[in-house]
Amino acid sequence: MYYCPKCDQKIPKERLEDVDARLRERFGVDRLSRLRCPVCDFELIDMDKVRAGGERHVGEIRRQSGLP
Numbered sequence: 091m092y093y094c095p096k097c098d099q100k101i102p103k104e105r106l107e108d109v110d111a112r113l114r115e116r117f118g119v120d121r122l123s124r125l126r127c128p129v130c131d132f133e134l135i136d137m138d139k140v141r142a143g144g145e146r147h148v149g150e151i152r153r154q155s156g157l158p
């Protein structure tokens with residue numbers, strides 16, 4: 091699972107290729123293949139690599155960015 095803390099978007103790993111292909115085809119966006127958020131270009135977080143409790147850290151980034 092990849093997560094964008096800015097958009098609060100989650101992208102399941104098994105869907106990443108699908109979504110990436112669709113974005114390339116429709117919008118010419120290839121950010122997802124570089125593991126960046128297709129919407130805001132923020133670096134996606136690999137939730138599998140985040141340790142337990144890491145979600146709190148994610149929330150922290152979000153608060154610091156000033157988004158609701």
Ligand SMILES: [Zn+2]
Nearest residue numbers: 094097127130
């Ligand atoms: Zn984003």
